[in-house]
Amino acid sequence: MITLTIEIEVPYAQDVIVTSELLNIDLSDGRSISVPLAWFPRLVYANQKERDNWRIIGRGEGIHWEDIDEDIRVEGLLAGKASGESNLSLKKWLNRRSTQQNPGEDAT
Numbered sequence: 001m002i003t004l005t006i007e008i009e010v011p012y013a014q015d016v017i018v019t020s021e022l023l024n025i026d027l028s029d030g031r032s033i034s035v036p037l038a039w040f041p042r043l044v045y046a047n048q049k050e051r052d053n054w055r056i057i058g059r060g061e062g063i064h065w066e067d068i069d070e071d072i073r074v075e076g077l078l079a080g081k082a083s084g085e086s087n088l089s090l091k092k093w094l095n096r097r098s099t100q101q102n103p104g105e106d107a108t
Contacts, residue, residue, distance in 0.1 A: 010075045013056050014028055016056075023036075023040065023077075042068045049067075050065065053065060
């Protein structure tokens with residue numbers, strides 16, 4: 001019996017554009033992929049300045065958003081995987097975010 005092994009090379013991210021509805025990524029193999037922003041709740045809740053503050057990580061294997069602590073892998077996008085973040089984790093993140101953006105006033 002002959003076994004054929006096919007090695008699949010995952011393209012890497014070259015550029016990213018995030019709109020209010022889509023995450024668009026240009027890949028090294030010439031393709032561009034777009035996924036709904038709804039797949040990544042932290043990007044949904046981010047403002048445009050935060051969405052635009054991304055950097056490519058792992059030699060193009062993923063994208064990182066420092067301001068919202070979000071990492072997305074190209075391989076996952078190509079496989080059609082949305083965020084794996086739990087509702088509890090997202091809720092905690094939203095609570096921390098609202099506290100940081102609207103600090104309580106001191107009772108004086």
